[in-house]
Amino acid sequence: MKIMVVGGGGREHAIIKKLKENKEITEIFALPGNGGIAADAACVPVKATDIEGICAFAKENAIDYAVVAPDDPLVLGCVDELKKLGIPCFGPEKKAAIIEGSKVFSKNLMKKYGIPTAEYEVFTDLESALTYLETAPVPTVIKADGLALGKGVIIAMTRDEAKQAVKSMMEDKIFGESGSQVVVEEFLTGPEVSVLSFTDGKTVVPMISSMDHKRALDGDKGLNTGGMGTVAPNPYYTKEVADRCMKEIFLPTIDAMNKEDRTFRGCLYFGLMLTEKGPKVIEYNCRFGDPETQVVLPLLESDLLTVMKATTNGTLAETEVKFADKNACCVIMASAGYPQKYESGYEITIADEVKDCVYVAGAKLEDSVLKNAGGRVLGVTAVEETLEKAIDSAYAKVQKVTFANAFYRKDIGQKALQALK
Ligand code: AMP
Ligand code: GLY
Numbered sequence: 001m002k003i004m005v006v007g008g009g010g011r012e013h014a015i016i017k018k019l020k021e022n023k024e025i026t027e028i029f030a031l032p033g034n035g036g037i038a039a040d041a042a043c044v045p046v047k048a049t050d051i052e053g054i055c056a057f058a059k060e061n062a063i064d065y066a067v068v069a070p071d072d073p074l075v076l077g078c079v080d081e082l083k084k085l086g087i088p089c090f091g092p093e094k095k096a097a098i099i100e101g102s103k104v105f106s107k108n109l110m111k112k113y114g115i116p117t118a119e120y121e122v123f124t125d126l127e128s129a130l131t132y133l134e135t136a137p138v139p140t141v142i143k144a145d146g147l148a149l150g151k152g153v154i155i156a157m158t159r160d161e162a163k164q165a166v167k168s169m170m171e172d173k174i175f176g177e178s179g180s181q182v183v184v185e186e187f188l189t190g191p192e193v194s195v196l197s198f199t200d201g202k203t204v205v206p207m208i209s210s211m212d213h214k215r216a217l218d219g220d221k222g223l224n225t226g227g228m229g230t231v232a233p234n235p236y237y238t239k240e241v242a243d244r245c246m247k248e249i250f251l252p253t254i255d256a257m258n259k260e261d262r263t264f265r266g267c268l269y270f271g272l273m274l275t276e277k278g279p280k281v282i283e284y285n286c287r288f289g290d291p292e293t294q295v296v297l298p299l300l301e302s303d304l305l306t307v308m309k310a311t312t313n314g315t316l317a318e319t320e321v322k323f324a325d326k327n328a329c330c331v332i333m334a335s336a337g338y339p340q341k342y343e344s345g346y347e348i349t350i351a352d353e354v355k356d357c358v359y360v361a362g363a364k365l366e367d368s369v370l371k372n373a374g375g376r377v378l379g380v381t382a383v384e385e386t387l388e389k390a391i392d393s394a395y396a397k398v399q400k401v402t403f404a405n406a407f408y409r410k411d412i413g414q415k416a417l418q419a420l421k
Helices: 010-019 051-060 071-076 078-084 094-101 103-112 126-133 159-170 239-259 293-299 304-313 352-357 387-398 414-420
Strands: 002-007 027-032 065-068 120-123 140-144 153-156 182-186 192-199 204-206 215-217 221-224 229-232 266-275 278-285 327-335 358-360 363-366 369-372 376-384
Touching: 002 010, 002 051, 010 027, 010 293, 010 304, 010 358, 010 376, 027 051, 051 071, 051 078, 065 078, 065 304, 071 078, 071 094, 078 094, 094 103, 094 266, 094 278, 103 120, 103 182, 103 239, 103 278, 120 126, 126 159, 126 182, 140 159, 153 159, 159 182, 192 239, 192 304, 204 239, 229 293, 229 387, 239 266, 239 278, 293 327, 293 376, 327 387, 352 358, 352 376, 376 387, 387 414
Parallel strands: 002 027, 002 065
Antiparallel strands: 120 182, 140 153, 140 182, 192 204, 192 266, 215 221, 229 327, 266 278, 327 376, 358 376, 363 369
């Protein structure tokens, strides 16, 4: 079987490593992949947003199954185009990917179907947004409607900051067209939980829960990043919370998408906040999370390709999806300076004994030498019986990976550990 994975980050590396456990797969292509992924898949220099290029490659190479991992190609309709060529795919069609592609869509969906989320207002012109903010409660949260490389959310502590944020999105267009509509949202508090789920549009199977660490520095300080580390499971996500989420959020969302004629198939990611008034949706993503995938998939005991195909074929209810009763911790190693200015081009060395648990995000091969080529460079995951051991083991493995100016948080998992105590 020939498989194609669209994307080229740590998430895609984790997907590819898991897929490789299936012995029926003879070849895996990554479009575009990266220098680290090249150890596990044939990397093809086609951008993840080049839908035409992706389709042409898939057809020429008689791909049997495609996995479209990142948000942009999904929102652009990559799955729709591949399906037209008769290539079965993991991932939602364009009309379902809008659940991540438009915050206005997802907020209105939740309101219409009574799915718990923060109170909000939508604005399409700057003047009304500014007028509203004269009296809005603060802190408040400003969100650009469209995709913004995970940076489209600004938490404003004061009304002035809120107005500035709206201006930067609607007037200065810092996120381009993504900011032509904005959502101004109630500020919620509580522990955050990421729940990725498999769904075929009828059945929804939540994966093991996880916790991301979005800020750049220890103690949740510094700027927001794409994620500096993750642990799974998330101790705040108890059986009771899980049951409530299934009833109040997961099933109603699948149902709502069906009623809107936007059946969702693939991985639906629920970003949740456990507030005093119960779990609420902070965001939906139409794909696997990064770096959540780097802790969730190493705990998956079932065959990933079988589960993925079940979401495509509508047979998820009859398919076993089993996770190990263990704990995982992933520490992201970044280039110093990330998420702002950083240097790259330094040689990365990875000791043989940790190669299996390193997921490369930003690196390229130059004359067979692996060099860093991005802000987030790689993630190192450990799986152990307890969270404490997983954290210790992940940090021990980090010592076996080196590159100049490497930077990582020292406290990944500590909040989860405290919650357990
Ligand atoms: P997102 O880019 O949608 O993942 O949002 C980034 C982060 O902003 C989330 O992980 C939350 O920590 C925070 N956030 C988003 N919406 C809210 C909200 N309504 N109240 C408080 N924090 C929020
Ligand atoms: N880790 C958050 C995301 O993938 O959007």
